Amino acid sequence: MDSQVFNALQTGRQNKQPMALVSDLKTGGQLILNPQSEIIAAGGTPPQLSAEQTAAVLELLCNDRSRRLADSDIFVQVHNPPPRLIIIGAVHIAQALAPMAAIANYAVSIIDPRGAFATAERFPGVSLNDDWPDEAMIALAPDTQTAVVTLTHDPKLDDPALMVALRSPAFYITSLGSRRTHGKRVERLTAAGMEAENLARLHAPAGLDIGAMSPAEIAISIIAQMTAARHGRSTTFPGR
Amino acid sequence: MTESFNLDSSKTDVLDTVAEWRQEGRDIALATVVNTWGSSPRPVGSQLAVDRNGAMVGSVSGGCIEGAVIREAIAVMDDRQVRMLEFGVSDEQAWEVGLACGGTVEVFVEPFVGDH
Numbered sequence: 001m002d003s004q005v006f007n008a009l010q011t012g013r014q015n016k017q018p019m020a021l022v023s024d025l026k027t028g029g030q031l032i033l034n035p036q037s038e039i040i041a042a043g044g045t046p047p048q049l050s051a052e053q054t055a056a057v058l059e060l061l062c063n064d065r066s067r068r069l070a071d072s073d074i075f076v077q078v079h080n081p082p083p084r085l086i087i088i089g090a091v092h093i094a095q096a097l098a099p100m101a102a103i104a105n106y107a108v109s110i111i112d113p114r115g116a117f118a119t120a121e122r123f124p125g126v127s128l129n130d131d132w133p134d135e136a137m138i139a140l141a142p143d144t145q146t147a148v149v150t151l152t153h154d155p156k157l158d159d160p161a162l163m164v165a166l167r168s169p170a171f172y173i174t175s176l177g178s179r180r181t182h183g184k185r186v187e188r189l190t191a192a193g194m195e196a197e198n199l200a201r202l203h204a205p206a207g208l209d210i211g212a213m214s215p216a217e218i219a220i221s222i223i224a225q226m227t228a229a230r231h232g233r234s235t236t237f238p239g240r
Numbered sequence: 241m242t243e244s245f246n247l248d249s250s251k252t253d254v255l256d257t258v259a260e261w262r263q264e265g266r267d268i269a270l271a272t273v274v275n276t277w278g279s280s281p282r283p284v285g286s287q288l289a290v291d292r293n294g295a296m297v298g299s300v301s302g303g304c305i306e307g308a309v310i311r312e313a314i315a316v317m318d319d320r321q322v323r324m325l326e327f328g329v330s331d332e333q334a335w336e337v338g339l340a341c342g343g344t345v346e347v348f349v350e351p352f353v354g355d356h
Binding site for chain 1 (some may be wrong): 244254257258259262270272274275283284285322324346348350351352353
């Protein structure tokens with residue numbers, strides 16, 4: 001690895017920039033590709049990627065998978081920042097969801113402008129943000145390694161967050177609420193100008209259908225669905 | 241704002257260690273698992289960095305092949321040529337270098353070149 005490639009890798013990692021390091025295993029030549037398909041550094045005799053191979057690299061980056069490309073001497077090492085989970089609503093379910101997600105290696109942030117809910121006492125060790133959800137979401141800038149879960153049931157809080165999340169590249173977005181609540185939510189967001197194709201990215205009802213009842217069980221069902229989405233698996237459970 | 245949960249802060253970062261070693265002017269080679277078949281102890285992308293004195297950080301197996309990888313890494317520092325290594329269990333290899341778990345791994349070893 002030459003200095004230019006290594007320094008770009010380190011700078012990118014510090015800036016939490018997703019990157020794919022693409023290496024020619026025969027010559028050691030390398031390049032770094034970002035999710036916009038731009039080469040941000042190169043060293044030695046960099047691999048010449050076909051359009052098909054470039055697409056494969058970007059897919060690996062999106063799926064957070066390092067792999068040798070089939071029938072080639074090209075290895076793709078994915079460097080993604082740790083996934084993030086942004087929770088809107090410092091409610092009871094969040095008290096189960098936040099620590100479980102942290103164990104699963106997510107960096108967890110909770111947004112709730114209601115001071116009584118988002119206290120360090122209720123959420124030890126979690127990043128708490130008491131800004132209004134749309135401002136907070138714009139500041140947190142969800143990327144391809146971010147999941148967004150709204151839990152408040154309050155359209156004043158959930159909807160502004162969803163308006164930002166659904167237009168972001170977040171890999172998983174869900175909102176707590178019954179099918180009826182979801183129907184009303186879709187109507188409101190549509191009226192607010194949300195595009196149908198972005199609205200379709202909202203997983204509803206939240207979580208896998210595992211019969212979850214308690215806050216902890218609901219958290220498990222959401223984390224299971226979020227895991228499936230992260231790894232490109234089906235986010236519906238056969239269930240009943 | 242308080243800090244996020246971080247249950248993994250004790251993990252030693254391979255590339256950050258490489259950066260420190262480079263500042264000290266050490267010779268370094270980096271080994272990366274690029275392919276696995278069957279069961280293998282560390283997934284594709286796992287890395288081990290080695291310096292000329294055999295100091296190491298990270299891992300490419302549960303300890304079964306590190307010794308052999310370090311020897312090859314020193315050779316890579318000498319001739320500055322990348323190498324592909326393959327380790328697996330066969331009748332001849334079973335009592336030498338190999339993976340007790342029955343898997344096979346391909347390891348890419350590269351030198352660090354340019355300014356230190």
